[in-house]
Amino acid sequence: MTMLLLLVPISVLLLGAAIGAFVWAVRGGQFDDLDTAPLQILADDPNPSDAD
């Protein structure tokens, strides 16, 4: 059962990392508009040379 002493803190740390990533994503506006982004993947830029 001593393994728990290692595994449980690791799971708590992983949870902290997951929550941290989620907070970062929400603060960065990743969830503000869930409709436009899925479409942008379908749209190729027809003139890549124009991009600056």
Added chain:
Amino acid sequence: MNTAAGACFHCGEALPAQPPRMVVDDVPRDFCCPGCATAAQWIRDAGLAQYYTLRQSNPARSTESGDDFAEWLHPDIVSAHVQAVAGGLEITVAVRELRCAACAWLIDRFLVRLDASVDVSANAATSRVRLRWNPQRIALPVLLQQMAALGFAPTLAGSPAQQREEQRQHRRELLRLGVAGLGAMQAMMFAEALYLDTAGQMAPATRDFLRWTAVLLSTPVVFYAGWPFIAGLLRDLRRGALSMDLLAGSAILLAYAASLIETLRGGAHIWIDAAVMFVFLLLAARQLEAWARRRARARTEALAQAVPAFASREGSDGSTQRVPVTQVRAGDVLRVAAGEALPADGVLLDAPAALDESLLSGEALPQRREPGERVLAGSSCGDAPLRLRVSQAGAATQLAALVRLVDQAQAQRPQLARLADRVAAWFIGGLLAAAALTFVLWWPTDPTRAFEIMLAVLVVSCPCALSLAVPAALAAAQDSLARLGVLVLRADALDTLARVDVLLLDKTGTLTTSKSQLREVSLYSSHDRAQVLQLASALQAGATHPLAAAFAEAANEPLAVSDWRRVAGQGVQASFAGHSYRLGRAEFAVGGADDGAVWLGDGRKPFARFGIGQHLRADAAAMAQALRAQGVQLELASGDAAAAVAEIAEALGIAQFRARQSPPDKLARARELQAQGRVVAMLGDGINDAPVLAGANVSFAFAEGAVTTHRAADFLLTGSSLLRVPEAIAIARRTRRIVRQNLAWALAYNALALPFAAAGWIAPGLAALGMTTSSLLVVLNALRLRRVKT
């Protein structure tokens, strides 16, 4: 959405006889007007033609009108809406036509090409566009002009502070839900491990270690994610009120506090899983509902604004100046361009004008107003510009008064909701009393178990399934309705909608399209049909008469007429090939008595009579049939004349109809039906309908209609299909069935479990498990509503 044949490729409107044509994606396409063709040409030349395959809704007809947006540089606007950001300035504008992701994509791509400093983020969910630009390299009016030229005319959005607050709130709610979900999952893992130790063989050190971890993990879930419930509990305690928050908050806090105490003293059980599960599930149900609501509101705000944001004010020296409408005062002289909405009430100057007052009065046809007559804010100017002297502005306008009327009607409504709250309060009060009684009764016999049993009662009886039964079903129903194009503005209206048995209809604009249509042509001379139509079309060509469009569609080759002259209030006359012709009312054109039709004659002799009718919406008949199949009676209440209303009623097989109905008449009719015990639904789109929309038990408005009607309506139809009404009723009835199943299950579960818990046969853990299973069942049952046939 791909545009149908016979419609403009860009905006989807009907095509004229000889449409402008242009090749897009190697296929020749037709357009309704040069404006749309230009817009499409720009889109094509910019290499963005993919927009047409990606889009789901059409933009507005593009206009080449000369709005140069220079007034957006007005200091008042700049200080209220424009913010300085790193690298330039930022503004958020509302774009009514921005409805699908492809539109957002197009705006984004198109504006970014203008200048590299421009940064655009268009949000289809809220119909907002945020523009960031460098004022040294490009001017704001240029950007706005380009958007308008694409068919996406920008309007001023609400204040930036309000938008930022909304965004902050949205993010805060999302964070709460995320923290609750992640934290609850992890805390429950450890709680589960503790439960699996049924024989109590776990070493106390391991057990305490797991307990401490679970308590630690649940702390942010309870106090951060669960804060809305705790805040609700505190608010209830301060005000002495009883609500669901009181029960949820106290159960969460008790379970958490007891678990903490038991962990500290090494007691027999902890109940941390009950606390976190509670927080997460309740929060999820609440958020689903709140987000559906906010989405609906953001869309309605961006829709048609009855009063424009700017007005052209005439200075004392005769020059005009664009000023924000908030600066318009009584006594100012304003100019209104053709097609624009009037910014204030006033008196018409100079020349007669045709005004579309359909939003205010329900009259479908533009009304002719003579100089000196009163004109109202919110009505829109016909084909010619006009001048007016402002008599009332801002809150003093008739439009604002109607809005207040709606507010009053709305304030009377939620009696049923208040009753439900009171009943729920008694229920919760009863449960709290039962829990307290359990504790008091157990204390003398077994003080060690008294708390545990009380907690079990509280958890088991806490109407988690009960509280989820309704919101989960409502959220699922809202979701399927939204996919159909029906936005639910008031969630509890779904229940009323299921009971509806009378639908009051407003004819104007609801059952008919706004365009008038040439119904019948009777000939009285040697002229044939094509000739009289050609003549009528030529005579009408210069007129601002609303019926001109009806003729223009019927005839395709214009004739050149001379000596054209308009006779106020009567009609027009002109010469063609040496003959004089008159078109208009019967007494003017043919010397007969007025019969409501339009006559062509020479002043004495009639040549033709034109019956003008309104164009019934294509799906009106199908809607009437579907509603009758559902057992919903139809009734027409219109502001129009008796003949027109009777014609529509007959076409749809509606037995009950009333003509010349003013808003108070319609409201009185709705009240009369309600007094008979009927449940009245109302479908309307004009501001004149707003009081009835608010007074009816449940109401539908069109998103294209006036904003004031949105505020009064329970449901908003984003498309123009009338079939959505019977579909919404069907979903509402299914929702009611599922809500009943859920309530029956949850109540039966609570009623069964409560005595067992009070008798001490259910441990809090088991109670929590049973509660969760019960909750899961009702949620899954509710999710059946999301299956929708589209």
